[in-house]
Amino acid sequence: MFDLKAYLPILLMFIVAAGFAVSQVLISQLIGPKRRTPTKLMPYECGKDPVGSARERFSVKFYLVAMIFVLFDIELIFLVPWAVVFKRLAGPEFGLGTLMYVEMMLFIALLFVGFVYIWKKGILDWSQAARQEAEAEAEMLAGQSGERLRRAA
């Protein structure tokens, strides 16, 4: 039976945890010494003046990983309620074992096809070969900025 009172500790825990975290940040602000110099406030870069901004665009790989993660996370979400009811529905009371088993295996098989596709496309490759391939592609597409690239490399 659903009981809303059972969920109250989440709120209470949030109050305790967030209150603790905020108090720590405030204490740090109030007590610590404040002797600021321009050099001290610079972003760390091995003791040299920072070159350019840190917020460069970065490899598209990270973005792809996040995207694949979303899709597989949805698969996981479907697996959980299935796992919860599988044993009960497969039992003698309902006798739906084969149906439940086959449907989820179908689901997993279809997603596994997607996984193999991702693998074969080299999305999961972070090795030297994949990087060189990407570099060659970018070199081709960059055209005029090739000079700048060679300097960067």
Added chain:
Amino acid sequence: MDLSNPYIQAALQFLAIFITFNVVLMIVAYTVLAERRILGFIQGRLGPNRVGPGGVLQPFADLLKFIFKEEIVPDKSTRFVYFLAPLIAVTAAMMTLIVYPFGPRVTLPYFGQVELVIARFDIALLYVLAVTSIGVYGIALAGWASNSKYSLMGGLRSSAQMISYELSLGLSLVGVILMSGTLDLYEIVEQQSGWYGFKWNIFPQFIGFVVYLTSAIAETNRVPFDLPEAETELVAGFHTEYSALKFALFFMAEYINMFTVSVLATTLFLGGWNVPGLALLFSPGSIPFAVFSVIGFFVKVFFFLFLYIWLRGTLPRFRFDQLMSFGWKFLLPVALLNVVLTATLVWLGVL
């Protein structure tokens, strides 16, 4: 005092949460000390032993030092996000503490029958996954807000690593859910009692256990998956630009995560508070039974914490491409295979 009054119940819950919170902070403080001492012994030196007898007051000395350090906010940082990130990290780390059962049902004088768990609700295990998935932001935003190259690279690597291993982590739990048919952690532990410990999920779910342990280490950014912090290449990764207590918050978040991950491993795979043969000595429900069960629970948790430290003293670090390949090309298929295998066995009526 009327114990069935909801306001009094809420007050008691708040008290229990506050006590748990403080106990966990103490455990975290001493895990840090234990780590430094054990690493010292592994490397043939003593480790911190000067503050108090054998160094037992070292955590408090460290805390005082953190409080009186200057707090530096880099001038190129995005201030709001820079302050928000450690708050997210530590809050998300603590939020799961309420769902773990640490002891059996016990009959106390005055209170009557009590279950030694703060919150029991339908979605407990999903709640753990949900909170873990929020924890990624603390690190990603910290890396971005600092506006330092090392931080950004560390934050980025870390979030990519965490989301990759989160999948294997979630899939390794599905095997346990299949066997127990519930998401309620208290019930999962209860189902593992009896048979002198041979009902523990580690035996039928050994693959799941190994996958869980591996992805849990990656999820907490520990050696050998500590690329986000990688001192030798990224200085300190996402918290390079953090100082004073805000750095301490990140540090705490990492160790609280270590603790909760160990607790979950104990709960799901090692039978939680079940101690083999304890029911022969004391009757279930009595106070000594509960006390020894709780002790047994913490012994298992500390074993995992020791394992973490031991690994740190032993293993080198992965390279980033190895890390991603391992997570996606090995751990994820193995976790999927474990789900299929468990489902087949449950379907055939073996498990």
Added chain:
Amino acid sequence: MTILIFLLLAALTVGCAIAMVAQRNPLYSAIALIGVFLGMAGIYVTLAAPFIAAIQVIVYAGAIMVLVVFVIMLLNVEEEVRRPIRLRYLIPLGVFLAALLFAETAFIIYFIETSAYNPPPATQSNVGLTASVGTGLFTKYLLPFEITSLLILMAIVGAITLARRVPALEVGGRRMQAATTESEKPSAAD
């Protein structure tokens, strides 16, 4: 007590939603959107739907928003510049439509409150529990579930087809720079 919690969560949700629209920094908007999702998850719990609440956090706040945050970081989206509103004549229309929506909601609430129908309180139902959702999803709604797997497969193929081509064209030289600095890191670790 429940109403107090509802008001708290509603305030969080609406406040974050307003912040999301009003913020000019896209990353702040994304953070506010995460707040909206968390607030909504809380409201789902008060409506006796804990499973939906968990999904809301895991999929929306924990997965899709990670992607959004990554994209904002990836493309280094600058702060939006405030421009004069071009479609000025649409403002009265917008206000009118908002008023209409508000009136409609008020009418429905009024209608239900005064009608003879007395629904059982939502918190006394088991529909939102994980087991109930699972039972329904894998027996009665089997076909939609299986179609979902096809949909996800299509999404995987689509995502990779799109992502492999466009960024290389669009970003060109700058992306290469990021890639090379990154490629130097692992070799330094050896």
